[in-house]
Amino acid sequence: NKEKLHPSILQLDHEEDGIYYVNSYSLSIEEDEDFMPLMQAAYDKLPDCNVMFSSVDDFPYSIFDPTPIPADETFSYDIRQKMKEVYRQVQDLRLGGVSDWVLKQYLFPPKNLSRMVITENYDIILPDYHDMTIKMEPLVKAVYILFLRHEEGILFKCLSDYREELYDIYVDIRKKSNNNGAHLSEEKIRQSIEALTNPLSNSINEKCARIRQAFTLQFDESLAGSYFIDGNRGEPKKIPLDRKLVEWK
Template identity: 40%
Template sequence: MTIHLIRTAGADTRIFDEVLHFLQSFEGPVQFTGNTALVWEKPRYTNKRVDEESFFHQERVLCSMACFDTPEIPVFRKECSWKELFEKCAQYRNTFPVAETDLVLLLTDIANEFNWFCALDPGFPYNGFVHTGEWAHYLKASEVFPVAYLVAGLILQQHMFENMAQLQAAVHQQPVGCINDFCGHKKEITLKMRTADVCPECMQKLQGKLEPRAIAQVLDIFEGVRKRLLFNQPFRQAVSPSRLVVNTAGRILLPDYGNLEIKLTPLEKTLYLFFLNHPEGVLLPDLVDHRAELRKLYGRFSNSGLLAEVHNGVEGLVDVTSNSASEKISRIKAAFTKALGADLAAQYIIKGEKAKPKSIALDRSLVIIQGNPVAYD
């Protein structure tokens, strides 16, 4: 099964890319694909006034998708019909080769007529949308994680229910922390985000409809979202360090923190893996003595693998007259701190007093390097 993510012109490219990378970090039979450069024109929309009550109210939708009258309100926002959103998915299917049973999900910053977070097309439930905007009203976290959660949730709902009538009959009107909580008051979504679960009754609806490995993959995504949301809580400094995995594709992942990926450049990865290889610590001026190891590492992470690029990159790192290594250590620290906060990041960053060896404090029993790790010199 393949899930095709597409976006409208106003949907943030950063959110789109990070949602895609987050979903792709979970292994399983469900494949996620998307193209940031491929942008669908904004659907037709109207500027609609909303007040606090209507802003947080999610409409129950009849199978006919009939419109509801709403009173005028003092704050405007862009809204469009479900029909417009689903037509964008249909356009994608007509333009690109997509299997009929693959899902096409449109990520859009424009709100919709029924004020839903996401939905599948009642007439063809292999198309759907996810609203990427307004998450600051619900969660103190990056929009990436609730959007990824909703994408994964639509996969389960597409297999649980044959039509909108079944969905609306089965949703929980009172929130229980399940993917099928209706969230008539939209702030109720915080409960199901933080539990990131499927209740036993709803899990029963999946039996025989979706292969167990795919269900497990989606549940892993839910758990990843739940753990990421924990990082926004005051008690996050009490969380135990995660394992650190460098996978065969060279991605640096923290599986116990929701498969969080730490994004570094090839040279930054080279320097980071070098210090993982040397728990005893290394003085920066002594990097020159480890050229061979650094070249092997950079050859693994380099985008081109060209000998000239590897040579020049490593020579810059070991040059004692340049500040290249120190700059990359600072960027590595910034990447971990941005992802984890200063307290949790302290275990993972390269640090050491001036004129003393630099090292990474992380317990090496938590480090897993897949593929062909480079041995010490």
């Protein structure tokens, strides 16, 4: 049932005839501050566990920001081989008298942006980039969908004007996602939306950083910049992508 399993803590129960039996405790993590209370609640159900708990603030990294991986390890073996081949060919062309100016015209052609498809379940797919799926947590995705709806952009200080719209998007995303088993109370949902739309909170900046990362982890920022939320200080933040490229299912 691993395809249906939600983010969970798994505890080994016992082994019988070479089969391991585990207990599963489902988690619903939308914000960093959700993590420790859920861990505490889950471990309270586990027998004979000696666990020391600490506040999230004591940890050097956010649970959503893993330790950076060396650049060479972020690419697959096939990609690394292709990069080596490109490097070899560029060197051969230079030795053949081809100038760097000419090489740049081939190495950095005009940007070909993919269309974006938003499915019935709010999956974000870039069909012209080999059906690439951009993955985000529900609350982060709700922010993205809100800004995608508003091509003119939104001032962060005016986000409270969009509170109900953001709430409706978030609830609909959770309802249609594969994470239906992870329940959030109405109060918790409202608190998350309040924090996001509070001009004194840093929550919206954190969500925009995660949106940016969702794209830049998939492809170079020279292309990704057309897809994530950005804008000058004091001006409306917006997604630059031409909405003619966006298809809503």
